[in-house]
Amino acid sequence: MAEHDHDHDHSDPEHSELSDIQLRVRALETILTEKGYVDPAALDQIVESYETKIGPKNGARLVARAWIDPDFKAALLKDATEAANSLGHVSPVGSHLIAVENTPQTHNLVVCTLCSCYPWEVLGLPPVWYKSAPYRSRAVIDPKGVLGDFGVTLPADTEIRIWDSTAETRFIVLPMRPPGTENWSEERLADLVTRDCMIGTGLPTPEAG
């Protein structure tokens, strides 16, 4: 295998394959730049976009609008890509975003057991825990235990539906609007909607807003 071309001590994998990653990343960028395969200024801009522009605020706007506008909610559940792109203030969303609705009967939880598929355009890049072995292994067999790790307890008769993102479809959870927020503005509602609410590992609570 290619990685075995390196002159490394394989007795301890953590200190062989993974040693000097920082230096090797710099070396790779230098080589690709010298060959004209990447432009460091374009790389800077990619990093900046994901650090500052693409994040869960986009998803929260969809949720808040769905809470106050039944027509938008229906459109979101029918075709979330199209619905998201109909809102001018949300950055564009590509194909096959699917919104799944929490109800008193069913709670939705999104995972990717095989890698870390995640709806970047509406939630940003996934947190480390979403990509971690504990989450990927347990979400499909012990979702209540996973929710417990997040301090979330559901009523005993709630069905838990786990969506394993095994293809290029992407899922966003539409949480239930919490009681006591009837007169809230769309902006204030959006502030309640955390990233975890839209993965299914959190619930919106007025206290959080």
Add this chain to the structure above:
Amino acid sequence: MSNTIHDMGGMHGFGPVEPEPNEPVFHAPWEGRVFAMQRALGSAAGLWSIDGGRASMEVLPPLTYLAASYYQRWFLGLEKRVVAYGLAGADELAAGHSLHPVAPLKRIFTVADAAKPPVRGNFERPSTAPAKFKPGDRVRTKNINPTTHTRLPRYARDKEGVVEAIRGCHVYPDTAALDIHDENPQWLYTVVFTGKELWGEDADPAIKVSIEAFEPYLLPA
């Protein structure tokens, strides 16, 4: 390879999920560089498919895979692909500089590309045959164990479920991972299983799990 450590659904022993409060997008600058290089080469050069990228990480030795962080895995996979597709030699990686003449890429990801909002590619393709299944149909996933890439997780093989939705005809990861030009589009379905079907009599009766299943993974039940 399919039966490797990346296929984690249902495994025990990894411990609790540990959310990190106020987590940064990147934990170190090199993570951002790996992410950006992967994006730039992946979307512009057209050398490998998204599943080719996944496959290059899945073949990491299990101990390496588990010890590596997410972006370390991305880097190790990217390094492999850069060599496999002739963008750089192992000698250049060791030297940290370009040593050989350059074969031009079809396209380079430019600053102008980066200035546009990033939008996911569309993996849906025209169908070449009608869909075999419709919502409500009972299906059984095949028992397959390919030595190449697949998106049918082990925990959902040879299990009976119900087609809940048809998602269109999509690029087939099992072939596109091997050759970006072999898209071989297949119908994609959301198939839902009971907890009992997946995990046995002791399963939590309150859970249902769905996968996104390509038609070649499915048989009528």
